[in-house]
Amino acid sequence: MAEENSMHIETPIVKDDFASAGEASSKVKKTLTMLGVKPSHIKRISVAMYEAEINAFIHGGGGMAYTDIYPDHVVIFIEDHGKGIEDISLAMQEGYSTASDEVRMMGFGAGMGLPNMKRNSDDMVIDSSPGNGTRVKMTFDIR
Amino acid sequence: MMKDENPRSSADEKRLQASEDMFHSVRLDRDKCMGCTNCIKNCPTQAIRVRNGKAVIISERCIDCGECIRTCTHNAKQAVTDSLDSMEKYKFTVALPAPALYSQFKTARTRNHILTALKRIGFDDVFEVAEGAEFVSNATRQYMKENEIKRPVISTACPAIVKLVQVKFPSLIDNLLPLQAPVEAAAGLAKKKFSEQTGLSPDDIGIFFISPCAAKMHTKNAPLRGKKSDIDELISFQDIYMKLRSAIKDIPPYEEEDIATASSFGVRWPNPGGESLAAGTKKFVAVDGINDVVEILETVDTNEDSKFRGLDFIECLACKGGCLGGPLTVKNVYVAQVIMKDMRSEQNCRYKVGELPAKHVDWHDLLWDRKPEHIPVDQLSPNMAEAFRMLSDMEEIGDSLPGIDCGACGAPSCMALAEDIVRGQAKITDCVFKLREKVRGLAVEMFELEGVMPPTMENSSGETDAGDGGETETSYIFDIEDGVRGNNKEESNEDRDEAERGNPADSDKVNSAEAVHSRGTAERSSGTGADWDRYPGSTGAAGKEGESIDDKRYGGLYSGHFADWHNL
Numbered sequence: 001m002a003e004e005n006s007m008h009i010e011t012p013i014v015k016d017d018f019a020s021a022g023e024a025s026s027k028v029k030k031t032l033t034m035l036g037v038k039p040s041h042i043k044r045i046s047v048a049m050y051e052a053e054i055n056a057f058i059h060g061g062g063g064m065a066y067t068d069i070y071p072d073h074v075v076i077f078i079e080d081h082g083k084g085i086e087d088i089s090l091a092m093q094e095g096y097s098t099a100s101d102e103v104r105m106m107g108f109g110a111g112m113g114l115p116n117m118k119r120n121s122d123d124m125v126i127d128s129s130p131g132n133g134t135r136v137k138m139t140f141d142i143r
Numbered sequence: 144m145m146k147d148e149n150p151r152s153s154a155d156e157k158r159l160q161a162s163e164d165m166f167h168s169v170r171l172d173r174d175k176c177m178g179c180t181n182c183i184k185n186c187p188t189q190a191i192r193v194r195n196g197k198a199v200i201i202s203e204r205c206i207d208c209g210e211c212i213r214t215c216t217h218n219a220k221q222a223v224t225d226s227l228d229s230m231e232k233y234k235f236t237v238a239l240p241a242p243a244l245y246s247q248f249k250t251a252r253t254r255n256h257i258l259t260a261l262k263r264i265g266f267d268d269v270f271e272v273a274e275g276a277e278f279v280s281n282a283t284r285q286y287m288k289e290n291e292i293k294r295p296v297i298s299t300a301c302p303a304i305v306k307l308v309q310v311k312f313p314s315l316i317d318n319l320l321p322l323q324a325p326v327e328a329a330a331g332l333a334k335k336k337f338s339e340q341t342g343l344s345p346d347d348i349g350i351f352f353i354s355p356c357a358a359k360m361h362t363k364n365a366p367l368r369g370k371k372s373d374i375d376e377l378i379s380f381q382d383i384y385m386k387l388r389s390a391i392k393d394i395p396p397y398e399e400e401d402i403a404t405a406s407s408f409g410v411r412w413p414n415p416g417g418e419s420l421a422a423g424t425k426k427f428v429a430v431d432g433i434n435d436v437v438e439i440l441e442t443v444d445t446n447e448d449s450k451f452r453g454l455d456f457i458e459c460l461a462c463k464g465g466c467l468g469g470p471l472t473v474k475n476v477y478v479a480q481v482i483m484k485d486m487r488s489e490q491n492c493r494y495k496v497g498e499l500p501a502k503h504v505d506w507h508d509l510l511w512d513r514k515p516e517h518i519p520v521d522q523l524s525p526n527m528a529e530a531f532r533m534l535s536d537m538e539e540i541g542d543s544l545p546g547i548d549c550g551a552c553g554a555p556s557c558m559a560l561a562e563d564i565v566r567g568q569a570k571i572t573d574c575v576f577k578l579r580e581k582v583r584g585l586a587v588e589m590f591e592l593e594g595v596m597p598p599t600m601e602n603s604s605g606e607t608d609a610g611d612g613g614e615t616e617t618s619y620i621f622d623i624e625d626g627v628r629g630n631n632k633e634e635s636n637e638d639r640d641e642a643e644r645g646n647p648a649d650s651d652k653v654n655s656a657e658a659v660h661s662r663g664t665a666e667r668s669s670g671t672g673a674d675w676d677r678y679p680g681s682t683g684a685a686g687k688e689g690e691s692i693d694d695k696r697y698g699g700l701y702s703g704h705f706a707d708w709h710n711l
Contacts, residue, residue: 071528
């Protein structure tokens with residue numbers, strides 16, 4: 001917030017609190033709407049961020065979402081301290097999921113999360129290894 | 144940066160005035176409006192503010208859902224409808240009853256009974272909106288089969304939903320089913336049918352929509368098609384109810400005309416799920432009530448791929464219970480549901496399901512002529528740099544507000560007030576808590592100024608600062624010497640004891656002294672004759688060191704300010 005023409009938002013992703021799941025992305029969505037970002041950009045940002053947030057919530061046991069909004073691009077950084085991803089390229093495949101049956105029953109864990117994030121962002125970097133949690137950085141061009 | 148001094152500019156007054164004058168389905172009865180917070184709190188798009196003691200609708204935000212008509216406890220919000228008197232304007236009049244009308248009369252035997260009654264009260268003929276609904280159902284089936292439309296398809300029969308999507312969910316505009324609502328379809332067909340039948344010009348045929356719904360007035364005036372709507376007049380259920388009820392009483396079974404044509408599919412449309420079933424989609428969900436609709440669209444908007452995979456059709460209805468729960472209905476929505484079950488039973492319908500959709504109607508005629516546009520009401524400024532600045536101001540202001548969403552400022556929530564402030568449509572002092580803080584600040588300043596003496600009046604000791612507990616001229620002015628001196632920490636206990644002993648008959652003072660004790664601010668003492676000491680602002684503190692939280696909160700209002708001004 002300190003910088004002119006930019007906005008920084010930090011939202012905690014709280015473990016096991018289903019009522020608050022999705023709050024981070026809906027806050028970012030609201031902010032982008034007020035800034036007048038094009039609806040098509042808002043759509044892909046909120047879809048990608050929602051997926052990342054839900055991943056951190058389900059697999060990562062909670063974490064933090066950091067969003068930086070600039071006039072021409074948006075950077076979203078989400079970190080969790082969960083079990084990490086063993087094989088990132090396998091996790092990137094559509095339909096691949098390690099979610100429990102219970103989570104699937106709730107309509108999550110269909111194995112579309114990472115592919116959706118990749119598809120909706122202009123740049124995505126994942127940093128993860130078993131036991132070290134996961135950090136995802138997504139960049140979106142909003143010009 | 145706080146914008147404390149942000150007078151409401153005349154341009155904004157004009158804007159609010161303009162939105163008041165612009166067309167709406169909802170009208171305000173200014174005499175009945177008390178300026179309370181019921182409607183502002185319940186508006187799903189935060190489109191209402193109270194200004195100058197009256198509710199004002201921000202035009203571009205209003206989706207015509209009629210929620211404010213329902214929630215206004217003073218009946219000040221009324222639907223804009225037409226009068227039955229306008230029947231005289233036309234050579235031939237046709238009533239278009241919304242199917243929900245069939246659910247309003249306990250005494251009605253059949254749909255024909257009600258339709259006959261409509262003719263008895265003066266209409267030349269009747270055309271069921273339920274018939275239009277069947278054409279729309281047919282068109283929906285065709286459209287979804289032949290066209291690539293984004294799934295899930297969102298129904299558009301409820302006009303409030305279309306406007307909701309335009310205002311709140313621009314990225315779902317492509318999911319909207321681009322077909323006219325049943326009433327529009329019925330109006331077009333009726334106009335054509337009766338103009339051919341009578342040989343009159345279409346302008347001489349008056350199409351009267353008998354409606355449970357306020358939002359339909361909006362489609363009448365701004366239809367999603369190139370030409371003017373075929374609906375000429377809109378009559379509310381409530382306005383026609385008594386007339387129709389007595390006509391219904393007077394019609395014996397053998398006088399019922401055989402008018403009803405729609406099958407049960409068309410008649411069940413106003414029930415949630417009716418449209419989906421008639422459209423033949425298997426994977427559908429029907430959502431009623433505007434807040435539930437907002438929630439479901441929110442979910443689809445951010446999460447279309449996982450939770451809603453495979454969902455074909457979302458039927459959205461702004462009113463709880465669908466059109467049977469419309470704001471202009473007479474019967475309770477659940478009573479209406481019971482009556483409706485009878486009315487749509489197969490033996491009550493001349494045609495069976497699927498028989499009616501007339502082959503001569505080309506469903507392409509029902510397509511929208513134009514796509515609804517995004518109405519960016521939430522955007523703070525067209526200039527993004529400006530928007531960034533406003534947003535950061537808004538957060539700062541929002542953080543400074545009490546966050547209790549009391550509505551006394553005329554905005555539905557503290558954040559809404561913060562937004563109004565950065566938009567220049569409100570000022571920070573509209574918040575009663577902020578105003579109080581400001582008044583307190585002024586009080587402190589006044590007190591300090593009071594202690595400053597012109598040089599000609601200063602005495603030799605030169606002690607003039609009342610904040611330090613001056614024992615000089617200031618004391619006699621207020622006649623509360625002890626109170627003033629009470630600020631002087633070292634002396635205060637003694638002083639208080641003195642004060643209490645000195646004038647035990649003064650019950651006000653004793654009370655206040657007790658109050659002071661109970662607050663645990665023993666250093667303070669209160670002055671004589673200060674009735675005001677009962678109030679929280681008068682602990683006699685002027686913000687010195689060693690003060691408690693209470694002192695900080697109330698310290699600004701030193702009791703001295705409230706001493707009897709006659710002494711001056």
